[in-house]
Amino acid sequence: MVGDPGAPAQPATLESGSAAATLEPSKAAVWLEVVAVLATGVLPSLSSAIVQHYAPSDPLPYWLDSLHLVLTSGCVAFVVLYLMSRSGQPWDAFGMKAPRIVDVLLASLLVFGTLALWRGCCRFLPVETIRSADTLFPGPQTGWDYALMLVKYASNSLSEELVCRVYLITRLGQLLSSRALAVALSAALFASYHIYYGPLGMAHPFLMGLLFGCAFLWWRRFFPLFFAHVLCDIIPEVYPPI
Numbered sequence: 001m002v003g004d005p006g007a008p009a010q011p012a013t014l015e016s017g018s019a020a021a022t023l024e025p026s027k028a029a030v031w032l033e034v035v036a037v038l039a040t041g042v043l044p045s046l047s048s049a050i051v052q053h054y055a056p057s058d059p060l061p062y063w064l065d066s067l068h069l070v071l072t073s074g075c076v077a078f079v080v081l082y083l084m085s086r087s088g089q090p091w092d093a094f095g096m097k098a099p100r101i102v103d104v105l106l107a108s109l110l111v112f113g114t115l116a117l118w119r120g121c122c123r124f125l126p127v128e129t130i131r132s133a134d135t136l137f138p139g140p141q142t143g144w145d146y147a148l149m150l151v152k153y154a155s156n157s158l159s160e161e162l163v164c165r166v167y168l169i170t171r172l173g174q175l176l177s178s179r180a181l182a183v184a185l186s187a188a189l190f191a192s193y194h195i196y197y198g199p200l201g202m203a204h205p206f207l208m209g210l211l212f213g214c215a216f217l218w219w220r221r222f223f224p225l226f227f228a229h230v231l232c233d234i235i236p237e238v239y240p241p242i
Contacts, residue, residue, distance in 0.1 A: 024088065027175065033083055034171050038189070041076040041163035045193035052136065052196040059138040066148040073155035080162045094166050095220045103223040110215055110228035111235070117207045130201040139237060149234065157229035164190040164209060165216045165225055183213035208232070 025033075059065065084094055091097070121127075140146045164186045172182035187209025194205040212225050 030171060030175060033087075034168070034175070037080055037083065037163060037167055037171075040079045041159060042189050042193060044072075046195075049193040049196045053198070056136065056196075059136065062138040062140055062145045063148060065138050066145075066152040069152050070155045073159035076159040077155075077162055080159070080167050084167065092220075094170050095216060095222045096166065097221055097223075099223040103221060103227060106215070106219060106221070106224035107227035107231065110212065110224060111231045113211050114208050114228070114232050115235075117211065118204050121204045121207070125200050125203060129198055131197050133197075133236060136196055149237065150230075153230050153233040157226050157233060160190070161212075161222060161225045161229055165212055166222050169213055169216055179217055183210060183217065186213055 060068070084091070084096070140149050168186040168189065169179070169182045172185055173179045176182060187206050190209040191202040191206035194202050197205075212228070216222075216225060
C-alpha cells in the first residue's frame with residue numbers, strides 16, 4: 001500500500017527483531033554539531049574579546065551592556081538546548097537534572113574554590129599587567145542597574161555553562177575518548193574569550209574552567225555550576241577588591 005505523501009515523516013529506525021532502535025548520528029555529524037556550537041557560543045565572543053583587547057573602547061551604558069548580553073546569551077542558550085534535545089540522548093546525559101537544595105551547597109564550594117584560585121593567581125602573577133574589569137565594562141550605579149545585573153549574569157552564566165561545561169565536555173569526552181582532554185579543551189576555550197584582560201589575565205578563567213569542568217565530571221549536575229558562575233560574576237562587581 002502506498003503511504004500518504006502528506007503524512008509527517010517518521011524518524012529513521014533500524015529493525016532488530018520486533019524492536020526498533022533510533023539511528024545514532026555518525027561521528028562526523030557530531031563533530032559538525034560541535035563546530036556549530038563553537039561558531040555560535042565561542043567564536044563570536046572570542047572575536048569581540050580580541051577587538052576589545054587590541055582596540056579598547058569606552059564602556060557602554062549599563063542598561064545597554066546588560067541588554068546586549070542578555071540577548072546574545074539567550075540566543076546561544078537556545079541553540080545549545082535545541083541541539084541537546086535533538087541529540088537522541090536523555091537530558092541526564094548532559095547533567096540537566098532538576099535543581100535540588102544540595103546544589104546551593106555545591107555551588108558555595110565552587111565559589112570559595114574560585115576565589116581561592118584568584119587569590120593564588122594574584123600571588124604569582126604580575127597583577128598590574130592584568131586589565132581591570134571596571135575599565136572594560138560598566139558598573140551598576142542605580143537600583144535598576146543592580147536588578148539588571150542579576151538578569152545579565154544569570155543569562156551569561158546559563159549560556160557559558162551550557163556551552164563550555166554541559167555540552168562541550170560531554171561531546172568532546174565522547175569524541176576524543178578522554179574526559180581529561182575534554183575538560184582541558186573546554187577550559188582553554190572558556191579562557192580564550194577573556195583575552196581582553198590580557199594574556200596573563202586568562203590564567204584565572206582557565207583555572208576556573210578546570211575547576212568547574214572537574215566538578216561537572218564529578219557531580220554531573222548543571223545547577224551547581226550555574227549558581228556558582230552567577231555568584232562569581234556578581235561578587236567582583238559588587239566588591240571590586242576581591
